Amino acid sequence: MTDPQHTTSQTQDAPPTRSAQEVADDVVARVLARAGATLHAGGTVHSSYDGDQLELEERTSLRRVAGLSTELQDVTEVEYRQLRLEKVVLVGVWGSGTVTDAEISLRELAQLAETAGSQVLDGLLQRRQKPDPGTYLGSGKAAELATLVAAVGADTVVVDGDLAPSQRRALEDIVRVKVIDRTALILDIFAQHAKSREGKAQVELAQLEYLLPRLRGWGDSMSRQAGGQVGGAAAGMGSRGPGETKIELDRRRIRNRMAKLRREIAAMEPGRVTKRASRKKHAIPSVAIAGYTNAGKSSLLNRLTHAGVLVENALFATLDPTVRRAETVDGRVYTLAxxxxxxxxxxxxxxxxxxxxxxxxxxxxLILHVVDASHPDPEGQISAVRHVFADIPGAMDVPEIIVLNKADLATPEAIARLRSREVHSIVVSAHSGEGIEELQALIADQLPRPGVSVDLVVPYDRGDLISRVHEHGDIQSEEHTGDGTAIRARVDAGLAAELEAAAQPRP
Structure with a gap:
């Protein structure tokens, strides 16, 4: 027979089991405790290499639009690039994966919402195997969300996932405020941050592709089509027959606009191709800085080139690519993008x-794959970036250096774990300068070197060729003689041909 006293003791010693909802509530509480850090409490820390940062003040002043209403309305009439989220409630569904994965995802959604210019008031995380096909959350949880939204006075719900048009409409009908999914939120940030003509065209094209399947009609008042007796007697003669509904008209206009944007983007491409071809002709190696958003790519560019580009502690601060000239420690010129x-x-x-x-x-x-080593899940960020690389033809074939940035904020255990996983990696801090000299030496070692050896005398009136050898070649010896400059070096094939055509025979 079991001892009741012993049973009671075991029960008291065992940790109490927690429900999935309690765990989800704790996740939301931790995310909300950090809310506001993206743009306010954490701030943006700059170094002397970042320059004056004049664009940052302009961007900050335009981040919020006071009094702009986001009440439920016909979203087909809203231009997403003009949307400013103000008071939001976050919504997530925790399906597969650990609770840590769910927390990281919801925390990133909060950072995205704040970057778009909003204030995160509350959140809701539901534990379920997969989203409900009708309302994403299910009717009971959707009703709970509506109560939460009304209680905190939110005007927008942001869902951590992609909503089908029917799911968004059904959820809006329940909560009675605007509902936006993760994709719409990212598109809004891109619309705010795009500066160049090409960047704005690319963002608008992406917005229209997102909006096209989400157009919704609003009853007979939107119709331009009667069709037989559908229009009723009041329509009268001349109103019957084929026509075009408002939604069909909108779709046609959007498709026409998308076609025009694609032509504009295609027309801008030759300029970029010409620049790349010019660099290749002059054998200028190129290095691309890529990585997860807010990993410190722009800070690293400023540290390496004194470019002074915008640096902000926010997601997707940089949209328009920046190309700058740089030099290796041995004097070779290359470009950083x-x-x-x-x-x-x-x-x-x-x-x-x-x-x-x-x-x-x-x-x-060469690719400098910048990783935020202080992030809770840097391995997940590396995997996400490589997933995008896989969609870019040829990107996976380019040599890659994993740059573990923010070493001054990361724990030694995290850095050791990442270095054991990524063999070709280096630890740096773009802010403090730690590891930058080692990174520059590694770049110089990894960049392709000129492949043709030359040993000749260049006349003094062709000093331009000698200058190009200094800039792009690998000089082994140089001597000034009576006939010209005797030089022994390794250069690219094109420059070697020009040198041989201009060279004097060796004495």
Whole structure:
């Protein structure tokens, strides 16, 4: 017979089991405790290499639009690039994966919402195997969300996932405020941050691709089509027959606009191709800085080149690629290109729209894959970036250096774990300068070297060729003689041909 006293003791010693909802509530509480850190408490820390950062003040002043209403309305009439989220409630579904994965994903959604210019008021995380096909959350949890939204006074719900048009409409009908999914949120950030003509065109194309299947009609008042007696007697003669509904008209206009944007983007591509071809002609190696958003790519570019590009503690601060000139420690010239950051489940509309820009990565001679070593899940970020690389033809064939950035904030255990996983890696801090000299030496070692050996005398009136050898070649010896400059070096094939054509015979 079991001893009741012993049974009671065992029960008291065993840790109490927690329900999935209690665990989910704890996740939301931890995310909310860090809310606001993206743009406020954490701030943006700059180094002397970042320059004056004049663009940052302008961007900050335009981040919020006071009094802009986001009440439920016909979303077909809203231009997403003009949307400013203000008071939001986050919604997530925790299906497969650990609770840590769910927390990281919801925390990233909060950072995205804050980067778009909103204030995170509350959140809701539901444990279920897969989203409900009707309302994403299920009727009971959707009703709970509606109560939460009304209680905190939110005007927007942001869902951590992709909503089908029917799911978004059904959820809006229940919560009675605007509902936006993760893709729409990312598109809004891109719309706010795009500066160049090409960047704006790429963002608009991605927005229209997202909007096209989400157009909704609003009853007979939207119709331009009667069709037989459908219009009723009041329609009268001349109103019957084939026509075009408002939604069909909108779709046709959107498709026409998308076709025009694609032509504009294609027309801009030759300029970029010409620049790349010019660099290849002069054998200038190129290095692409790529990585997860907010990993410190722009800070690293500033540290290596004093470019002074915008640095901000926010997601997707950089959209327009920046190319700067740099030199290796042994004097060889190369280019550094700062590219748009990636994110988990990057919307396919953006990958397609920015494909021409992402080709900078595929055409590079070396990729500096920047990783935030202080992030809770750097391995997941590395995997997400390589997943995007796989969608860019040729990108996976380019040599890659894993740059573990923010070493001054990361734990030694995290750095040791990452270095054991990624053999070709280096630890740096773009802010403090730790490891930068080692990185520059590694870049010089990994960049392709000129492949043709020359040993000749160049006349003094062709000093331009000697200058190019100094800039792009690998000089072994140089001597000034009576006939010209005797030089022994390794250069690219094109420069070697020009040198041989101009050279004097060796005495």
């Amino acid at each position: 700062d590219t748009v950051g990636f994110v988990r489940a990057l919307p396919h509309q953006l990958v397609e729209a920015f494909r021409s820009t992402l080709e900078e990565v595929a055409d590079a001679d």
